[in-house]
Amino acid sequence: MTGPAPLHRWLAHRRPTAARFPYAAVVDAYQHHGKHFIPDEWTRLLAAARERMPEVRGVQRRYLAAFLSTVLDKVDGRYDYRTYLALNLLPLPDIGDTPTPTPAARLLARRDRTHAHLLTDLIRFELAAATGTTPLPQLRPEPQRAAKRVRHALRAAMPALHRLSLVDPAVGGDLEAVARQVVAAVDADLTAEERLAMKVSMLPVSTIHDEWMFIRVLQTFEVTFALLAVDLQAVVAAVHAGHLHLAATRMSTAATLLRDSAPLWSVMATLQPAAFHGFRPYTDGASAIQSRNYKLVESLCRTPAAGRRDSPAYLSVPDVRTLITHGQTSVDDALDALTPPHTTGADSPALASAMAEFTAVLRQWRQTHYGLAVRMLGADQPGTGYTHGTPYLAHARAEPVFRHRPNT
Known part of the structure; x- marks a missing residue:
């Protein structure tokens, strides 16, 4: 230093x-x-x-x-969840960015780049830690846990790396060799702005090794949910225009994107309980309940009932709550507004199937989140930042994704 x-x-x-x-x-x-x-x-x-x-x-x-x-x-x-993760320093898409929608392929490429950069930075950090050349020296994991973390991070990064043509799908070799190839390929492609964003977006509260992984995984989830919100807004627009086939395509893409992020939970599962409990006290005030992007996704699927809208879930994200109270249109609302009323499944089997697919993936995401939280905290404990924790997650996982029941 x-x-x-x-x-x-x-x-x-x-x-x-x-x-x-x-x-x-x-x-x-x-x-x-x-x-x-x-x-x-x-x-x-x-x-x-x-x-x-x-x-x-x-x-x-x-x-x-x-x-x-x-x-x-x-x-x-x-200090809160967004400042803890330095989200305003990362290139996240936003539903209100421009009056002219950005093409879906361009948005996906932007998300893929940030997704790949975050996970590659995590891989780089773990490789360097093996030689003792990184910050955050406390409670470094044993080699087997670190190797598992790198393996799952590679698995989570690969779909984006392949879409970006940064890594040959046939890349092979032992784990460390593949990891170093991926790091070298991504490093060679970084712009100066992207390199700066990776540098300044890592501001841990402690010097405990695993917090680096914890931050990068949460940031990566945020990047995905930010794009899912844009995708769902596009679904709403397509339904309003009567283009149900286009809505189905965008909804299916969103489901695939969320499914691709599932290996991130395996990365998070390598978190050492002692490490988590070591840095957790210093995150007081920052909790995932404050995730604006997740609440945008939830509210764009189905407008939350008054009880949930007025609960800590949405009081923690006042700007999203304001969008809802000012008439934000959800996918369900858009389907209700079609004339004559559509039953979704009868009128567009493709959209019904895509909605069912997205529902299944999001429910699995919620269940995995809850299971990991229980493993780290117990079933009745507050979460990161001493907020509502596992009892909140237990209730939230049962929230319907859509009010419409697709006839698949």
């Missing part, structure tokens, strides 16, 4: 530029200490940098402002 000298030098400039901000030095400090334990000297300097933002020049100015907001979240009392 270089210390705060680079930050002092940046602050000393009469007109500092965003492009010259010492991101690497700041991130190295946060990884060396853990965000919860970062020395006051660093946060004072970063607060000074934020105060100077009106003077900062350069096209990266907005990104620097987002970074400073993220690293100062605990100091400001704004």
Whole structure:
């Protein structure tokens, strides 16, 4: 770790530029200490940098402002799930990005790139940890657990890597050789912006090894759910237009994408209980119940009933709740609005089948999440950040995905 000298030098400039901000030095400090334990000297300097933002020049100015907001979240009392995962520093699609819809293939390619980058970074970290050259040195897993983690991460990354043509489907060899080939292929393809995003989006609260994996897996899930929300919004638009075949295609694509992410649970299952309980106390205030993207997916399938809309599930994501109360249209709503009313299954067997497929995959996702949480916490314990935890997940897994019952 270089210390705060680079930050002092940046602050000393009469007109500092965003492009010259010492991101690497700041991130190295946060990884060396853990965000919860970062020395006051660093946060004072970063607060000074934020105060100077009106003077900062350069096209990266907005990104620097987002970074400073993220690293100062605990100091400001704004720490939550989104700042813990540095989601505003990752290129996630959003349902309100542009008035003109982005082509589905382009959106999928963007998601695949971020998905592959996050998992490759995890693989790189595990390979480097075997030689003791990484930050987060506490409670490093035994070699067998680390190898299992790499194997499952590779499995989770492969569909995206193949779609991007970054890895030959026939790639083979022993686990470490394949992992190194994948890391080299992805590294060679990274843009400067993507490299920066991977660097600045790893801000663990502790120095416990497994937190790196924990963050990367949760970020990867968020990338997928962000795209699923866009896909479901496209399904709504297609149903409104009467293009039920197009709606079926987009719904089926969403189901496939969610199914492809299932191996991420196997990666998460390599989390050491002692490691989880070691860093968990410092995540107080951040919980997956605050996942905006997951709630968008749920609410775009079926508008939640008043009881759920007014529960902690949606009170934790006020912007999504506002969308709902202001009339956000779900897939169910769009089907209801068709004239004459459609029964889905009778009028579009393809859409009914795709809805049933998506329902099955999402229910399995919920069940796996619940099972892993029970294994780590027990059946009656609060979750990460001391929120509603496993009792909440037990109830949420039973929530219907769609109100419409597709006649498949």
